Amino acid sequence: MHGIRTLQNRRDRLAQVYSAEIDSFTRSLDAAVEEVFRLMTGASCLPVDQCPIEEREMISAVIGLAGAMSGICVLCSGEKVALHMAEILTGTATPKLNETVKDAIGEICNMIAGAWKGRSPSLSSDCMLSTPTIISGTNYQIHNHRPEFRIERFYCFEGNSFTFTILSESMD
Amino acid sequence: MSEITALIVDDSSVMRKIVERALRQAGISLEEVIEAASGLEALKLLGHRRVDLILSDINMPNMDGLEFIRQLRAQRLAPDVPVVMITTESSEEHVRDAIAAGAQGYIRKPFTPDQVKDRILPLFGGA
Numbered sequence: 001m002h003g004i005r006t007l008q009n010r011r012d013r014l015a016q017v018y019s020a021e022i023d024s025f026t027r028s029l030d031a032a033v034e035e036v037f038r039l040m041t042g043a044s045c046l047p048v049d050q051c052p053i054e055e056r057e058m059i060s061a062v063i064g065l066a067g068a069m070s071g072i073c074v075l076c077s078g079e080k081v082a083l084h085m086a087e088i089l090t091g092t093a094t095p096k097l098n099e100t101v102k103d104a105i106g107e108i109c110n111m112i113a114g115a116w117k118g119r120s121p122s123l124s125s126d127c128m129l130s131t132p133t134i135i136s137g138t139n140y141q142i143h144n145h146r147p148e149f150r151i152e153r154f155y156c157f158e159g160n161s162f163t164f165t166i167l168s169e170s171m172d
Numbered sequence: 173m174s175e176i177t178a179l180i181v182d183d184s185s186v187m188r189k190i191v192e193r194a195l196r197q198a199g200i201s202l203e204e205v206i207e208a209a210s211g212l213e214a215l216k217l218l219g220h221r222r223v224d225l226i227l228s229d230i231n232m233p234n235m236d237g238l239e240f241i242r243q244l245r246a247q248r249l250a251p252d253v254p255v256v257m258i259t260t261e262s263s264e265e266h267v268r269d270a271i272a273a274g275a276q277g278y279i280r281k282p283f284t285p286d287q288v289k290d291r292i293l294p295l296f297g298g299a
Contacts, residue, residue, distance in 0.1 A: 035282060036282045039282035039283065039284050040281075040282045040283075086186075089186065089190070090186055090189060091193070100186060103184050103185055103186040104186045106184065107186055107187050110260055110281075111260055111281045111282050114260025114262065114280075115260070115281075115282065118260075118262045118263065118280070124262070124263040125264070125266060129260065129261070130231075131183065131231055131232070131233055
């Protein structure tokens, strides 16, 4: 009986530690998004409770994580939001989804992922980032087999909203 | 500081333009800006082009930025030209690797023009 209680207590403590780590990752993500938008575009970008999807055409930038954490980081927005994001990053308006917009969204995702992992001592040097992959289209979903945890946050800049998701499959 | 020719190496054309803009905003006089999309492309360019400064990303397909600097130094291409890494990888280990490979400076993305100025000007004797 004592052994079962000890095991349960240990599990509870591990769950608390794990939950605290995910909270820390979430705070780091909010800070990384804010920093990337402030420094690279001059725009304020803050977390919001909801991200209304009002567009059929969606675009996602996906960065792979490998090493101390395996998984992906995904920045997802509607096409119009992506165009605006690219415009404030490059300083040039683009009327349609082209290679420049895809490149810009990939770079924003890359900088957020890098700034996020750089805030975690356990990931900073031991978690590698892939180059970005861009997906565009309608009604698609990104799946993975067994997410160890998933952090999904909604952000808003200049009246435009997007989601940023971290899907971890395993963590050392 | 006199006008310089800068080589910007990054697989993202958007980021190459942003780095060029940041150099200009930092007050660095540019005679010319040359772009390369990979370490391999940069090595080919440096076989026949003279530059005064090289700014390179680390995470690039085909040949990453660290291997690019190693090859650059091994082939004695542009031996006296300072190389500054501009990258999302910001751990002390990455900085050490870059310095060991032959980089003279390191700028973390995201960055401001002031940070670019602070890292670049001292390489040319400026404050």
